[in-house]
Amino acid sequence: YILLVSVLLIVISAYAWMVISTSPSTGGAGFGVAGKELWNLPEFEFDEVWDGNLGYEDGSAVSLTQDETGAYIIRNGEELWTIVNMINGTDDLGDITMKIVNSIDMASETTDFELEPIYVDGQHGVGKITVIGAKTDETGAVVETGLRLKKPLFSGGFAGNSAIVIENITIANSTITSTNTTGSGAFIDYADSMDVITLTNCHLKNSTVKGSRTGGLIGWTAGYNNENDGPVKTYVTVKD
Numbered sequence: 001y002i003l004l005v006s007v008l009l010i011v012i013s014a015y016a017w018m019v020i021s022t023s024p025s026t027g028g029a030g031f032g033v034a035g036k037e038l039w040n041l042p043e044f045e046f047d048e049v050w051d052g053n054l055g056y057e058d059g060s061a062v063s064l065t066q067d068e069t070g071a072y073i074i075r076n077g078e079e080l081w082t083i084v085n086m087i088n089g090t091d092d093l094g095d096i097t098m099k100i101v102n103s104i105d106m107a108s109e110t111t112d113f114e115l116e117p118i119y120v121d122g123q124h125g126v127g128k129i130t131v132i133g134a135k136t137d138e139t140g141a142v143v144e145t146g147l148r149l150k151k152p153l154f155s156g157g158f159a160g161n162s163a164i165v166i167e168n169i170t171i172a173n174s175t176i177t178s179t180n181t182t183g184s185g186a187f188i189d190y191a192d193s194m195d196v197i198t199l200t201n202c203h204l205k206n207s208t209v210k211g212s213r214t215g216g217l218i219g220w221t222a223g224y225n226n227e228n229d230g231p232v233k234t235y236v237t238v239k240d
Protein backbone atom coordinates (compact mmCIF):
# COMPACT_ATOMS: atom_id res chain seq x y z
CA TYR A 1 0.00 0.00 0.00
CA ILE A 2 2.76 2.43 0.94
CA LEU A 3 4.67 1.57 -2.25
CA LEU A 4 1.56 2.11 -4.41
CA VAL A 5 0.83 5.50 -2.83
CA SER A 6 4.46 6.55 -3.28
CA VAL A 7 4.40 5.67 -6.97
CA LEU A 8 1.15 7.57 -7.47
CA LEU A 9 2.55 10.64 -5.74
CA ILE A 10 5.64 10.56 -7.95
CA VAL A 11 3.48 10.34 -11.09
CA ILE A 12 1.16 13.14 -9.95
CA SER A 13 4.11 15.36 -8.97
CA ALA A 14 5.80 14.83 -12.32
CA TYR A 15 2.58 15.71 -14.18
CA ALA A 16 1.97 18.81 -12.06
CA TRP A 17 5.55 19.99 -12.60
CA MET A 18 5.22 19.52 -16.35
CA VAL A 19 2.04 21.58 -16.57
CA ILE A 20 3.10 24.54 -14.43
CA SER A 21 6.67 24.72 -15.70
CA THR A 22 5.75 24.84 -19.41
CA SER A 23 6.19 28.40 -20.61
CA PRO A 24 6.94 30.36 -23.79
CA SER A 25 10.62 30.37 -22.84
CA THR A 26 10.81 26.60 -23.39
CA GLY A 27 10.04 27.08 -27.07
CA GLY A 28 7.06 24.71 -27.05
CA ALA A 29 3.35 25.10 -26.59
CA GLY A 30 2.02 24.82 -23.07
CA PHE A 31 -1.02 22.72 -22.22
CA GLY A 32 -3.33 23.06 -19.24
CA VAL A 33 -6.54 21.28 -18.29
CA ALA A 34 -7.72 18.79 -20.94
CA GLY A 35 -4.75 19.67 -23.15
CA LYS A 36 -5.90 23.21 -23.90
CA GLU A 37 -3.03 25.19 -25.38
CA LEU A 38 -1.96 28.09 -23.17
CA TRP A 39 1.11 29.48 -24.92
CA ASN A 40 2.11 30.57 -28.41
CA LEU A 41 -1.39 31.68 -29.28
CA PRO A 42 -1.84 33.89 -32.36
CA GLU A 43 -1.16 37.57 -31.76
CA PHE A 44 -4.36 39.37 -30.84
CA GLU A 45 -5.40 42.08 -33.30
CA PHE A 46 -6.82 45.25 -31.77
CA ASP A 47 -9.28 47.59 -33.45
CA GLU A 48 -8.17 50.72 -31.58
CA VAL A 49 -4.80 51.84 -30.22
CA TRP A 50 -4.89 54.53 -27.54
CA ASP A 51 -2.27 57.23 -28.08
CA GLY A 52 -2.57 58.64 -24.58
CA ASN A 53 -4.75 61.60 -25.51
CA LEU A 54 -7.56 62.43 -23.11
CA GLY A 55 -9.75 63.87 -25.86
CA TYR A 56 -10.61 62.91 -29.43
CA GLU A 57 -8.16 63.37 -32.31
CA ASP A 58 -10.03 66.44 -33.54
CA GLY A 59 -9.40 68.15 -30.20
CA SER A 60 -12.92 67.80 -28.85
CA ALA A 61 -13.63 66.60 -25.33
CA VAL A 62 -14.88 63.08 -24.74
CA SER A 63 -18.65 62.75 -24.51
CA LEU A 64 -19.87 59.35 -23.35
CA THR A 65 -22.98 57.94 -24.99
CA GLN A 66 -25.51 55.51 -23.54
CA ASP A 67 -27.80 52.98 -25.16
CA GLU A 68 -31.50 52.50 -24.47
CA THR A 69 -30.71 50.51 -21.29
CA GLY A 70 -28.46 53.22 -19.88
CA ALA A 71 -25.25 51.29 -20.53
CA TYR A 72 -22.26 53.36 -21.64
CA ILE A 73 -20.89 52.48 -25.08
CA ILE A 74 -17.09 52.41 -25.10
CA ARG A 75 -15.48 52.52 -28.55
CA ASN A 76 -11.89 53.63 -27.96
CA GLY A 77 -9.19 54.37 -25.41
CA GLU A 78 -10.30 57.93 -24.78
CA GLU A 79 -13.76 56.76 -23.76
CA LEU A 80 -12.41 53.91 -21.63
CA TRP A 81 -10.07 56.32 -19.84
CA THR A 82 -12.98 58.72 -19.23
CA ILE A 83 -15.40 56.20 -17.74
CA VAL A 84 -12.75 54.57 -15.53
CA ASN A 85 -11.82 57.94 -14.08
CA MET A 86 -15.50 58.76 -13.59
CA ILE A 87 -15.98 55.56 -11.59
CA ASN A 88 -12.84 56.07 -9.52
CA GLY A 89 -13.58 59.74 -8.84
CA THR A 90 -17.29 59.71 -7.98
CA ASP A 91 -18.93 58.91 -4.64
CA ASP A 92 -22.51 57.60 -4.53
CA LEU A 93 -22.17 56.48 -8.13
CA GLY A 94 -24.53 53.53 -7.88
CA ASP A 95 -24.55 50.90 -10.62
CA ILE A 96 -22.67 51.40 -13.89
CA THR A 97 -22.60 49.20 -17.00
CA MET A 98 -20.16 49.72 -19.85
CA LYS A 99 -20.26 47.88 -23.15
CA ILE A 100 -16.90 47.71 -24.91
CA VAL A 101 -17.66 47.33 -28.61
CA ASN A 102 -14.09 47.36 -30.00
CA SER A 103 -10.88 45.68 -28.96
CA ILE A 104 -8.67 48.38 -27.45
CA ASP A 105 -4.90 48.47 -27.03
CA MET A 106 -4.21 50.66 -23.98
CA ALA A 107 -0.54 49.72 -23.60
CA SER A 108 1.48 49.71 -26.83
CA GLU A 109 2.09 53.46 -27.11
CA THR A 110 4.47 55.39 -24.85
CA THR A 111 2.31 58.04 -23.21
CA ASP A 112 2.30 60.33 -20.19
CA PHE A 113 -0.74 58.48 -18.85
CA GLU A 114 -1.63 54.91 -17.97
CA LEU A 115 -5.11 53.53 -17.47
CA GLU A 116 -5.56 53.01 -13.74
CA PRO A 117 -7.46 49.95 -12.49
CA ILE A 118 -11.11 50.39 -11.53
CA TYR A 119 -11.76 50.45 -7.79
CA VAL A 120 -15.26 49.56 -6.62
CA ASP A 121 -15.65 51.57 -3.44
CA GLY A 122 -18.75 50.11 -1.84
CA GLN A 123 -18.18 52.11 1.33
CA HIS A 124 -18.72 55.33 -0.60
CA GLY A 125 -21.71 54.42 -2.72
CA VAL A 126 -20.20 52.68 -5.73
CA GLY A 127 -22.49 49.80 -6.63
CA LYS A 128 -22.39 47.06 -9.24
CA ILE A 129 -19.80 47.71 -11.96
CA THR A 130 -20.43 45.66 -15.10
CA VAL A 131 -17.99 45.42 -18.03
CA ILE A 132 -19.33 43.62 -21.09
CA GLY A 133 -17.45 42.91 -24.30
CA ALA A 134 -19.17 42.38 -27.63
CA LYS A 135 -19.73 38.74 -28.64
CA THR A 136 -20.76 39.46 -32.24
CA ASP A 137 -20.14 42.25 -34.72
CA GLU A 138 -22.69 44.14 -36.79
CA THR A 139 -22.88 41.23 -39.25
CA GLY A 140 -23.59 38.69 -36.52
CA ALA A 141 -20.16 37.06 -36.75
CA VAL A 142 -18.64 35.90 -33.46
CA VAL A 143 -15.86 38.18 -32.23
CA GLU A 144 -13.54 38.30 -29.24
CA THR A 145 -13.31 41.65 -27.45
CA GLY A 146 -9.81 42.27 -26.20
CA LEU A 147 -7.92 44.71 -24.00
CA ARG A 148 -4.19 45.24 -23.79
CA LEU A 149 -3.28 46.62 -20.37
CA LYS A 150 -0.30 47.58 -18.21
CA LYS A 151 -2.26 47.34 -14.97
CA PRO A 152 -5.13 45.10 -13.82
CA LEU A 153 -8.62 45.88 -15.08
CA PHE A 154 -9.91 46.13 -11.49
CA SER A 155 -7.76 46.85 -8.46
CA GLY A 156 -10.56 45.43 -6.35
CA GLY A 157 -13.53 46.35 -4.24
CA PHE A 158 -14.91 46.31 -0.76
CA ALA A 159 -18.24 46.03 1.01
CA GLY A 160 -21.50 47.90 0.65
CA ASN A 161 -23.86 46.76 -2.11
CA SER A 162 -20.98 46.65 -4.54
CA ALA A 163 -20.28 43.98 -7.15
CA ILE A 164 -18.01 43.25 -10.12
CA VAL A 165 -19.36 41.55 -13.24
CA ILE A 166 -17.13 40.99 -16.29
CA GLU A 167 -18.35 39.28 -19.47
CA ASN A 168 -16.78 38.43 -22.83
CA ILE A 169 -13.43 40.12 -22.25
CA THR A 170 -10.00 38.84 -23.27
CA ILE A 171 -6.88 40.47 -21.88
CA ALA A 172 -4.16 39.78 -24.42
CA ASN A 173 -0.53 40.58 -25.28
CA SER A 174 -0.17 42.33 -21.93
CA THR A 175 2.56 42.72 -19.35
CA ILE A 176 0.57 43.63 -16.26
CA THR A 177 2.28 44.90 -13.13
CA SER A 178 0.37 45.39 -9.89
CA THR A 179 1.70 47.17 -6.82
CA ASN A 180 -1.21 45.95 -4.71
CA THR A 181 0.17 43.99 -1.77
CA THR A 182 -3.18 42.31 -1.04
CA GLY A 183 -3.33 40.45 -4.34
CA SER A 184 -2.57 40.74 -8.04
CA GLY A 185 -4.61 39.47 -10.98
CA ALA A 186 -5.12 40.45 -14.60
CA PHE A 187 -8.85 41.01 -14.18
CA ILE A 188 -9.14 41.71 -10.44
CA ASP A 189 -6.38 42.26 -7.88
CA TYR A 190 -8.59 41.41 -4.93
CA ALA A 191 -12.24 41.18 -3.94
CA ASP A 192 -13.11 41.63 -0.27
CA SER A 193 -16.56 41.13 1.26
CA MET A 194 -18.48 41.50 -2.00
CA ASP A 195 -21.62 39.49 -2.59
CA VAL A 196 -21.22 39.18 -6.36
CA ILE A 197 -18.00 38.61 -8.31
CA THR A 198 -18.74 37.04 -11.70
CA LEU A 199 -16.43 36.39 -14.64
CA THR A 200 -18.06 34.88 -17.73
CA ASN A 201 -16.16 34.03 -20.92
CA CYS A 202 -13.06 35.87 -19.69
CA HIS A 203 -9.61 34.86 -20.97
CA LEU A 204 -5.97 35.79 -20.42
CA LYS A 205 -3.74 35.19 -23.45
CA ASN A 206 -0.04 35.71 -24.21
CA SER A 207 0.36 37.78 -21.07
CA THR A 208 2.38 38.14 -17.89
CA VAL A 209 1.09 39.23 -14.48
CA LYS A 210 3.58 40.45 -11.89
CA GLY A 211 2.76 41.21 -8.27
CA SER A 212 1.97 39.85 -4.85
CA ARG A 213 -0.30 36.78 -4.37
CA THR A 214 -0.59 36.61 -8.12
CA GLY A 215 -3.37 34.87 -10.06
CA GLY A 216 -4.31 34.86 -13.72
CA LEU A 217 -7.90 36.05 -13.28
CA ILE A 218 -8.13 37.13 -9.61
CA GLY A 219 -5.28 37.49 -7.15
CA TRP A 220 -7.02 37.20 -3.79
CA THR A 221 -10.53 37.01 -2.29
CA ALA A 222 -11.90 36.88 1.23
CA GLY A 223 -14.96 37.51 3.33
CA TYR A 224 -15.20 39.56 6.49
CA ASN A 225 -16.29 38.87 10.03
CA ASN A 226 -15.66 40.60 13.35
CA GLU A 227 -17.21 39.78 16.68
CA ASN A 228 -19.70 42.66 16.41
CA ASP A 229 -19.64 43.20 12.66
CA GLY A 230 -20.43 40.67 9.96
CA PRO A 231 -20.29 38.16 8.54
CA VAL A 232 -20.07 39.48 4.99
CA LYS A 233 -19.57 36.66 2.52
CA THR A 234 -17.82 36.81 -0.83
CA TYR A 235 -19.17 34.74 -3.72
CA VAL A 236 -16.99 34.23 -6.80
CA THR A 237 -18.40 32.67 -9.97
CA VAL A 238 -16.22 31.84 -12.99
CA LYS A 239 -17.96 30.47 -16.10
CA ASP A 240 -16.84 29.51 -19.61
